[in-house]
Amino acid sequence: MNTPVVRNTDVTKSDYNNYYTVGSRFVSWAGGDRENLNALRAINGGDAFSYNINPHFTAYDDLRLLFPDLSDKAEPLMNISTDIFDTRRPSGALKPCIGAHEYPRCANDIAITKITVDNADDICDGDQINLRITVMNYGTSQVRASDGIIIAAHIKGAVSTTNSIPLTATIPPMFEATMPVLTLSIPYGMIYDTTVIAYAIFPTDTCNKDNDTITLKLDMKPAFDWVIDSFVDGTKQKCELTCETVKVKMKNSQIVSRQLIPDVQVSLSTFSA
Numbered sequence: 281m282n283t284p285v286v287r288n289t290d291v292t293k294s295d296y297n298n299y300y301t302v303g304s305r306f307v308s309w310a311g312g313d314r315e316n317l318n319a320l321r322a323i324n325g326g327d328a329f330s331y332n333i334n335p336h337f338t339a340y341d342d343l344r345l346l347f348p349d350l351s352d353k354a355e356p357l358m359n360i361s362t363d364i365f366d367t368r369r370p371s372g373a374l375k376p377c378i379g380a381h382e383y384p385r386c387a388n389d390i391a392i393t394k395i396t397v398d399n400a401d402d403i404c405d406g407d408q409i410n411l412r413i414t415v416m417n418y419g420t421s422q423v424r425a426s427d428g429i430i431i432a433a434h435i436k437g438a439v440s441t442t443n444s445i446p447l448t449a450t451i452p453p454m455f456e457a458t459m460p461v462l463t464l465s466i467p468y469g470m471i472y473d474t475t476v477i478a479y480a481i482f483p484t485d486t487c488n489k490d491n492d493t494i495t496l497k498l499d500m501k502p503a504f505d506w507v508i509d510s511f512v513d514g515t516k517q518k519c520e521l522t523c524e525t526v527k528v529k530m531k532n533s534q535i536v537s538r539q540l541i542p543d544v545q546v547s548l549s550t551f552s553a
Contacts (some may be wrong), residue, residue: 294326296354298378300334329353335379338490346491347391348383348418352376384487389419390429390447390480391491393456397476397498404503405470411462413478417451418488424450429482431459436475436495438467444481466500474498 299307299317307314314320317332331353336346343364352375362368363382370376377383394414403409411433417423425448432444441464449457466474479493 291324291326294324295329296378297327297330298335298350298353299330299332306332329355331378343380344490345377345379345381345383346488347393347416348377348385350378351383351385354378385418385420386487387419387421388423388427388482388485389417389488389491390423390482390485391416391418391488392431392478392480392494393491395433395476395478395494395496397496398461400499402501403466403498404501405466405474406468406503408463408465409476409498411464411476411478413459413462414456415447415451415459415480416456417453418491419485420453422450422452423447427482427484429480431462431478431480433462433464433476433478435464435466435470436473436477438470441465441467447480466498468503471500471502474500 299320305313306316307320309320310323312323314323317327317330321327321330331350333349335350338344338346352370354376356369356371356376360369361371363377364380365382367382367384369382392413393416396412397403398410398412413431413433415431423429425446427447429447430444431447432442434440434442443462443464445459445462447457447459451457462478464476474497476496476498477493478496482492485492
């Protein structure tokens with residue numbers, strides 16, 4: 281909400297909320313900005329069971345949760361039995377999720393939660409990159425190597441670059457594991473929209489499929505970016521060439537191309553214009 285609470289009396293009770301922002305301001309309450317959750321609690325005397333967690337919505341206009349971080353953190357209300365998608369809220373020993381969507385809990389639910397690339401600031405087309413992929417077991421059952429889970433990745437638009445590795449770790453519910461390094465080769469010429477797609481292949485994971493895939497856009501630098509650096513009129517150098525003949529110098533203006541150091545000039549054979 282963008283409406284500030286002007287006085288503490290405007291809200292008589294506040295709890296079981298999740299406050300999250302990507303901006304520099306946290307919450308405006310009782311005439312002032314509160315920089316974090318503890319500062320808010322100090323001024324409003326509530327929110328003892330509230331959280332400051334990234335909800336990981338599916339999209340800005342899709343309030344479905346990708347991960348169960350807000351599961352089992354709310355208090356059930358007698359007159360509310362379903363969420364906005366008509367999914368039944370839990371009752372009894374289990375508590376509902378905070379928010380409009382009830383994250384469905386199931387036995388098998390593997391998610392890709394993080395992907396990093398070694399030397400991410402120095403990647404050119406034609407390079408081989410090392411991926412480090414983190415998987416999380418959000419299911420209620422333990423996963424094992426015998427489950428046949430495969431973690432795969434490829435460059436967007438280049439399925440032929442696909443590489444995969446089996447999950448060999450045993451992961452209890454609500455625990456994570458980082459996979460061994462997975463390598464991918466980036467095709468030459470793929471520079472301006474290079475995105476890594478990593479995903480889990482788990483045939484019996486039939487719920488929460490949106491969290492099975494994660495993407496990472498790479499900040500690429502072209503291995504080759506040839507530019508004409510200069511040209512020399514051969515007649516002025518008295519090299520016995522016709523007046524239409526020039527000598528062209530070119531250079532690789534980008535980072536080390538793995539084959540030619542940048543800014544080193546290369547003189548081409550003379551030719552007639």
